[in-house]
Amino acid sequence: MSVFKDAGHLFRFAGLFVLAFVVFLVVRHYVVPKSFGEYGHYRGNSIGEIGALPVKYAGHQACESCHTDVLDVKKNGKHAHVNCEACHGALVKHADDPTSVTPPKLDTAVLCVRCHAASGAKPKGFPQVAAQEHSQGLACETCHQPHNPGMEAGGAK
Amino acid sequence: MNISRRQILILLPAAAVAWKSVLAGTPEASPNYQMSEHWWGLLIDISKCIGCGNCVRACQTENDVPDGHFRTWVERYHVSDENMTEPQVISPDGGKEGFPPVAAGDEGKYFFVPKMCNHCADSPCTQVCPVGATFISPDGVVLVDQKYCLGCAYCVQACPYGCRYIHPQKEVADKCTLCYHRITKGLTTACCEACPTGARQLADLKNPKDPIHEFLRTHAVQVLKPQMATGAKVFYNDLDGSVR
Numbered sequence: 494m495s496v497f498k499d500a501g502h503l504f505r506f507a508g509l510f511v512l513a514f515v516v517f518l519v520v521r522h523y524v525v526p527k528s529f530g531e532y533g534h535y536r537g538n539s540i541g542e543i544g545a546l547p548v549k550y551a552g553h554q555a556c557e558s559c560h561t562d563v564l565d566v567k568k569n570g571k572h573a574h575v576n577c578e579a580c581h582g583a584l585v586k587h588a589d590d591p592t593s594v595t596p597p598k599l600d601t602a603v604l605c606v607r608c609h610a611a612s613g614a615k616p617k618g619f620p621q622v623a624a625q626e627h628s629q630g631l632a633c634e635t636c637h638q639p640h641n642p643g644m645e646a647g648g649a650k
Numbered sequence: 651m652n653i654s655r656r657q658i659l660i661l662l663p664a665a666a667v668a669w670k671s672v673l674a675g676t677p678e679a680s681p682n683y684q685m686s687e688h689w690w691g692l693l694i695d696i697s698k699c700i701g702c703g704n705c706v707r708a709c710q711t712e713n714d715v716p717d718g719h720f721r722t723w724v725e726r727y728h729v730s731d732e733n734m735t736e737p738q739v740i741s742p743d744g745g746k747e748g749f750p751p752v753a754a755g756d757e758g759k760y761f762f763v764p765k766m767c768n769h770c771a772d773s774p775c776t777q778v779c780p781v782g783a784t785f786i787s788p789d790g791v792v793l794v795d796q797k798y799c800l801g802c803a804y805c806v807q808a809c810p811y812g813c814r815y816i817h818p819q820k821e822v823a824d825k826c827t828l829c830y831h832r833i834t835k836g837l838t839t840a841c842c843e844a845c846p847t848g849a850r851q852l853a854d855l856k857n858p859k860d861p862i863h864e865f866l867r868t869h870a871v872q873v874l875k876p877q878m879a880t881g882a883k884v885f886y887n888d889l890d891g892s893v894r
Binding site for chain 1: 669683685697698699700701702703704708711712726728748749751752756760761762782783784785787788793795797798827830831832834835837838840843844845846847848
């Protein structure tokens with residue numbers, strides 16, 4: 494007993510230390526999200542949250558499930574591997590509700606030159622035209638069918 | 651900013667409620683998707699890129715990227731015959747609306763380099779985060795937990811490729827998620843979906859049937875800044891030595 498005679502203040506200090514540690518554990522239990530550390534030093538649930546964000550580009554599979562006629566026109570032409578939404582834009586709303594949401598008709602005079610305007614910086618094998626000289630402002634679809642742009646396929650009209 | 655004691659007392663419960671929603675989280679998304687079965691990367695074929703900017707626009711639409719910030723952008727390189735090591739690089743508005751015509755008489759070679767997060771396997775950006783808000787997911791995508799992020803921007807400085815920014819409204823780090831909300835549903839990324847020439851291809855390195863393996867075997871493919879040993883998983887075909 495004599496050994497611990499004057500050690501009371503140390504025990505009180507140790508008790509405080511233990512108490513603080515318990516408080517720390519309790520607070521930590523409530524403050525740290527349950528999924529933190531599930532896969533690593535981050536909140537595991539955040540992966541699911543990011544994965545649940547809304548999609549805006551429906552994907553060509555969605556388009557092709559209905560528009561099989563366009564697919565038939567496309568498949569033999571040079572645009573066979575150009576996805577629908579590359580030109581038509583993000584259309585998940587149309588894919589979800591095809592009757593009430595209808596995409597606007599595109600202006601080929603503006604659209605086509607986005608890719609096909611002549612530029613010395615583009616890869617040499619890529620088909621390019623100086624639009625003004627080539628068509629004098631006529632819409633491209635006058636002569637070219639956009640889904641199969643080769644001349645043999647003819648224009649839309 | 652001065653906050654009175656009264657305001658603190660009002661703010662504390664509000665913060666507690668907000669924190670509660672962070673704790674709850676929303677697991678979910680794609681029930682059939684197994685993270686352990688994938689290891690995502692991307693292939694960019696420089697020889698196919700025409701600099702149309704479709705990928706940049708698609709990314710901004712899909713991910714609500716604020717104007718003036720980019721999760722992906724396209725650079726046009728001009729390497730002149732006289733100075734092969736110091737190319738002229740332009741990227742007007744990230745290449746979103748295409749590029750100006752080449753000036754007549756400007757000799758040398760031109761090419762486009764699409765840039766984006768390289769989803770590094772040993773990413774410098776995730777290592778510097780002080781709070782565990784950015785990480786590489788088990789399927790190899792570098793993500794930001796925007797509920798956890800403080801917006802300190804350490805990661806923005808750490809990324810050697812300049813692929814992160816602080817979102818002007820949310821005031822947290824933002825970056826390419828490799829369209830995680832799409833690839834976990836079996837879709838490709840928005841940029842790959844919108845690319846008209848197939849210059850971008852999503853690649854699943856864990857899927858033995860993915861054409862990426864054949865491509866990597868048969869082409870001289872590089873990553874950006876290999877000397878930094880970041881384990882970048884965006885592979886570039888036909889990459890010029892002058893690209894920084």
